[in-house]
Amino acid sequence: MKLSHKKILVGICGGIAAYKSADLVRxxxxxxxxxxxxxxQSAKEFITPLTLQALSGYPVSDSLLDPSAEAAMGHIELARWADLIIIAPATANFIARLTAGMADELITTLCIATESPVAICPAMNQQMYRHVATQENLTTLKTRHVNIWGPASGSQACGEVGPGRMLxxxxxxxxxxxxxxxxxPQPLQGKKIMITAGPTREAIDPVRYLSNHSSGKMGYAIAHAAQALGANVTLVSGPVSLSTPDKVKRVDVNSAEDMLNAVMSDIDHQDIFIGCAAVADYKVEQVATDKIKKSAEHMQLRLARNPDILATVASLDNKPFTVGFAAETSNVIEYAQGKLxxxxxxxxxxxxxxxxxQGFNADNNALHVLWSGGQHNLPTATKTELARQLLQLIIERMDNDENSN
Incomplete structure (x- = not known):
C-alpha cells in the first residue's frame, strides 16, 4: 500500500464539502x-466527530483549549506527529486566517505550529474563490510553500457552476x-508520456452533441501515477469535471478531430502513448448551423466515421510504445485481442x-492486459492503484523489448 506507515493529519473546515472528508479518511x-x-467548530455543523472517530480509529480533536489534551501540550504533539497535514475542505475563511497567521482555533494553530508539509484543498462558492482577496491569500500561501491541491470546477451546492469544488x-x-x-525510485524519469482521457463531444447543432459516459477518471489516474514515477506527462483531455494532476501539462479538446490534432502536434516527441479516452466512433456528417427545432415526429442524423487516433499513432514509422484501451460489454478478451x-x-x-x-464513472476498475505473446489480469482495485500496476507492466514490456533488440 502506497501510504503505509505515513502519518496524515486531516483537518476539516466548516463547508458543505465536509461530507467528502469521511470518504477521504477511509x-x-x-x-x-x-x-x-x-x-x-463550524465543521461539526456539517459532519459529526463520531463519524470521523469511527473511520480513523482515533478520537477527533476539535478544541484548542481542551484541558485533557493541553496537559500534554496536545496541539503541539499533533503538529509534531504528522508527516503531512491535509486541510479538506479548506474554506475561504480558513485560508484568510491561515494567511494572517491567526492561531485562535486548533486547526489553524496546528498548521502554524508544525514543521511538516501542509496541503490545503480549497472548497467554496465560485465567486468567493475568484475574489481578489482569496486569490491573493492563495498566492501568499504558495510563497510560504503551502501546497494548494485544487479546486476542481463544476456544479456547486449553491446551484452555481465554476471553480471552487473540493477535489x-x-x-x-x-x-x-x-x-x-x-x-x-522513478523508473520513468526522462520519459515523455502522452495520455488521452475522457469522452469526446461531436456537435449536432450549436446546443446539442453526441457523447458517452466516460468520466476521465482512469486516464487522469494514469497521468497522476506516471508523473509520480518521473515521467514528463501530457494529458489530452475531453470535457471532464476533474482537476489537472500536479505537474502535468493538460490540453483540453472537445471533438475526436480536435483530439487527433492535439495528439499529432506533439506525438513525435513521445516515448509512450496511452489512448485511454473514450473517443466517439462517429460524428454528425452535417452539423447544423442553427438549433434544430422540434417539428417532425422522427428525425434522422447521418453519421460519418471519426478518425481512429489510436491506429493513426500506431501506424507511425517511429511510433511510441502504444497502449490502447478496450471498453467492452461482452467477449472482452476476444475483442481486445482483435483490436491489439x-x-x-x-x-x-x-x-x-x-x-x-467498475468502468465508466466508477472509482474502481478491473483490467485484462494483453500484448503479443502474453497477458496479465489486474483484479478489481481503485483506478489509482490500477494505474500504478498498468504502468509497471508497461515498464516491464519496454525493458523486455529493449533487451531483445
Missing part, C-alpha cells in the same frame, strides 16, 4: 496511512501518494463496462 487508511482528524477523495489520496513518491492485432498496438487494457461498480 481512502487514506485503505492505502495504509495512519490518519488522525482535527475539526473546526474528490480519490484525487486527494493520489496527490498524497505522489507527494511521498517524490523520494521513491488490427491496430498494431504494443499493449491493450480491456475492461468490462457492463459490470456494476
Amino acid at each position: 481512502k487514506l487508511k485503505e492505502q495504509g496511512a495512519d490518519v488522525r482528524v482535527v475539526m473546526s 474528490e477523495p480519490l484525487e486527494i489520496t493520489a496527490l498524497a501518494q505522489n507527494f511521498f513518491n517524490d523520494s521513491q 492485432e488490427r491496430k498494431n498496438l504494443d499493449m491493450i487494457a480491456a475492461n468490462d463496462v457492463a459490470i456494476q461498480g
Whole structure:
C-alpha cells in the first residue's frame, strides 16, 4: 500500500464539502496511512466527530483549549506527529486566517505550529474563490510553500457552476501518494508520456452533441501515477469535471478531430502513448448551423466515421510504445485481442463496462492486459492503484523489448 506507515493529519473546515472528508479518511487508511482528524467548530455543523472517530480509529480533536489534551501540550504533539497535514475542505475563511497567521482555533494553530508539509484543498462558492482577496491569500500561501491541491470546477451546492469544488477523495489520496513518491525510485524519469482521457463531444447543432459516459477518471489516474514515477506527462483531455494532476501539462479538446490534432502536434516527441479516452466512433456528417427545432415526429442524423487516433499513432514509422484501451460489454478478451492485432498496438487494457461498480464513472476498475505473446489480469482495485500496476507492466514490456533488440 502506497501510504503505509505515513502519518496524515486531516483537518476539516466548516463547508458543505465536509461530507467528502469521511470518504477521504477511509481512502487514506485503505492505502495504509495512519490518519488522525482535527475539526473546526463550524465543521461539526456539517459532519459529526463520531463519524470521523469511527473511520480513523482515533478520537477527533476539535478544541484548542481542551484541558485533557493541553496537559500534554496536545496541539503541539499533533503538529509534531504528522508527516503531512491535509486541510479538506479548506474554506475561504480558513485560508484568510491561515494567511494572517491567526492561531485562535486548533486547526489553524496546528498548521502554524508544525514543521511538516501542509496541503490545503480549497472548497467554496465560485465567486468567493475568484475574489481578489482569496486569490491573493492563495498566492501568499504558495510563497510560504503551502501546497494548494485544487479546486476542481463544476456544479456547486449553491446551484452555481465554476471553480471552487473540493477535489474528490480519490484525487486527494493520489496527490498524497505522489507527494511521498517524490523520494521513491522513478523508473520513468526522462520519459515523455502522452495520455488521452475522457469522452469526446461531436456537435449536432450549436446546443446539442453526441457523447458517452466516460468520466476521465482512469486516464487522469494514469497521468497522476506516471508523473509520480518521473515521467514528463501530457494529458489530452475531453470535457471532464476533474482537476489537472500536479505537474502535468493538460490540453483540453472537445471533438475526436480536435483530439487527433492535439495528439499529432506533439506525438513525435513521445516515448509512450496511452489512448485511454473514450473517443466517439462517429460524428454528425452535417452539423447544423442553427438549433434544430422540434417539428417532425422522427428525425434522422447521418453519421460519418471519426478518425481512429489510436491506429493513426500506431501506424507511425517511429511510433511510441502504444497502449490502447478496450471498453467492452461482452467477449472482452476476444475483442481486445482483435483490436491489439488490427491496430498494431504494443499493449491493450480491456475492461468490462457492463459490470456494476467498475468502468465508466466508477472509482474502481478491473483490467485484462494483453500484448503479443502474453497477458496479465489486474483484479478489481481503485483506478489509482490500477494505474500504478498498468504502468509497471508497461515498464516491464519496454525493458523486455529493449533487451531483445
